[in-house]
Amino acid sequence: MLGRTASSLFWMSRNQERALNTSKLLEVAYRTAMVPSSGQDDVDDWRFTLLTAGSAHGYAQKIGEITPRGVMHFMIFDKDNSASVLSCLENARNNARAVRTGITAELWEAINTTYIEFCDVNPLSITQDKLPDFLAWINQRSHLFRGALLNTLLRDDGYFFSQLGHFVERADHTARVLNTQYWVLLPDNDVIGDGSMERGQWTGMLRALSGLRSYRFAYPNAKLKAFNIAEFLILRQEMPRSLAHCYDWIDDTVDDLASFYGTREASLDMASAIWQELRNAEMRDIYQNGLHEFLTDFIGKNNAFTSQLSQDYNFA
Structure with missing residues (x-):
């Protein structure tokens, strides 16, 4: 496979996943902003969205004051913001179009129709009360893309690069969600953090990662606890957005890619090493060595893997 083709498939999936992640962050900000304030600044939830998406600096330069309306527009419709839903959907479509003959009709239709329908939306029509329904539509279209990919794409190298893009982005997002407010996940909060503010922050993290209900299944007899939430989102393999689950995939x-090509590049060994560290890790050791340090190190390793992958397979 040409490096340019591999790159397009990788970034097609990565941008689709990023669009979904941005949508979930906005959903959490909207939900939390509807709850009466309990000591937090009124814009803290919207600031969390910008910080997690890596868009805070761009927003400050272009817009300045943080307002719900400003963040909504910047994170959904602003072409200058690479993390906006529009930018992600456009980049995903452009990458899919570049390999149009290498993907299925169902997958192309899922991507292309979503982009066309999104572009027909007037940004002024998405008022704050209409935001939840619009974000739900974005989520549904992202799941349609994922379903089309999993159910129709041939299990060859194109599928493997698509999977790598998907899970690299998911792992990066999970780590950034946790690292943006890592201090509320420190063990001391299980002792002193039984207030509504801590519970709200914990709930927000789980919602941003589609994990609130599944957390209840994983810990059926336990209240929300900082230790459990950190363990759930980092080390529990059955949680689809945990770091461990992503690197298991x-x-x-x-391994499939190495078998397909008959060679094993350096990037593939890097990925396996990250997975081994996660599989052997214990939550108490992570806390002892520093949660923030662990998450920062993980984000760096995840980025390094992506960089090495692009070099090994000549991404254009």
Whole structure:
């Protein structure tokens, strides 16, 4: 496979996942902003969205004051923001179009129709009360893309690069959500953090990662606890957005890629090493060595893997 084709498939999936992640962050900000304030600044939830998406600096330069309306527009419709839903959907479509003959009709239709329908939306029509329904539509279209990919794409190298893009982005997002407010996940909060503000922050993290209900299944007899939430989102493999789950998939995928090509590049060993560290990790050791340090290190390793992958397979 040409490096340019591999790159397009990787970034097609990565941008689709990023669009979904941005949508979930906005959903959490909207939900939390509807709850009466309990000591937090009124714009803290919207600031969390900007910080997690890596868009805070761009927003400050272009817009300045943080307002719900400003963040909504910047994170959904602003072409200058690479993390906006519009930018992600456009980039995903452009990458899919570049490999149009290498993907299925169902997958192309899912991507292309979503982009066309999104572009027909007037940004002024998405008022704050209409935001939840619009974000739900974005979520549904993202799941349609994922379903089309999993159910129609041939299990060859194109599928493998698509999977890598998907789970690299998901792992990066999970780590950034946790790292943006890592201090509310420190063990001391299980002792002193039984207030509504801590519960709200914990709930927001779980909602941003589609994990609130599944957390209840994983810990049926436990209240929300900082330790459990951190463990759930980092080390529990059955949680679809945990770091461990993402790298379990990535490790399987790099093995498939190595088998498909008959060679094993350096990036594939990097991915396997990250997975081994996660599989052998204990939450108490992570806390002892520093949660923030662990998450920062993980984000760096995840980025390094992506960079090495692009070099090994000549991404254009």
